[in-house]
Amino acid sequence: MSLQEIQEKFAKAEKEAGRAVGSAQLIAVSKVQPDERVHAVLSEGHRLFGENRVQEAAGKWPKFKEEFSDASVHLIGPLQTNKARQAMELFDAIHTVDRPKLAKTIARLAQEMGHCPDVFVQVNTGEEEQKAGVAPQEADGFIAECRALELPIKGLMCIPPADEEASLHFALLGKIAERNGLTGLSMGMSGDFERAIALGATHVRVGSAIFGQRAYEL
Ligand SMILES: *Cc1c(COP(=O)(O)O)cnc(C)c1O
Secondary structure, X not given: OOHHHHHHHHHHHHHHOOOOOOOOEEEEEOOXXXXXXXXXXXXXXXXXXXXXXXXXXXXXXXXXXXXXOOOEEXXXXXXXXXXXHHHHHHOOEEEEEOOHHHHHHHHHHHHHHOOOOEEEEEEOOOOOOXXXXXXXXXXXXXXXXXXXXXXXXXXXXXXXXXXXXXXXXHHHHHHHXXXXXXXXXEOOOOOXXXXXXXXXXXXXXXXXXXXXXXXXXX
């Protein structure tokens, strides 16, 4: 699909959900994609991107930003505390804050650096062993902890289990956000973004549907 086709599908899904067109932000997930494909999407005017590795983003985004200074990049993959400083220099938002040690590190660095990216708390809605994210029953406590640290929490993020109906997980994430007074919902990918928009997604992470299949998976 082209960027334009995805944007049209976004607008249609927003209208069908009774939402304002443009109320869901499209994050173009450029991980692993060849530079020329990413450059093409930048040239078409898109400005919001997602990467899941700090190192990979550090290797390509400073260069792209020389040409497209208003481009914005969000971290959507796991973050190790020893890379937090670099991540805070590179990214405008971090979608994967999921443990006290990381939250405390970001809060300390924010003091020192004088700025902090927007923060999303990742929730492991499917309670999968191998997946990052705070367990749903621990989310309220962790959100409170992040607030006590004065982190700029925008909302919640989830990656539903591959073999389950994503809508159930989107609905659960929405509930947790609502009871915590959070409006941001980072959810939905190439295969299910319309369902995510129907359930209130504000940040939708679409990779392969825009750029084509990745050459390899991370
Ligand atoms: C890769 C990735 C995506 C995009 O996946 P597609 O299926 O290519 O749209 C979204 N979210 C996260 C966290 C990812 O790592």
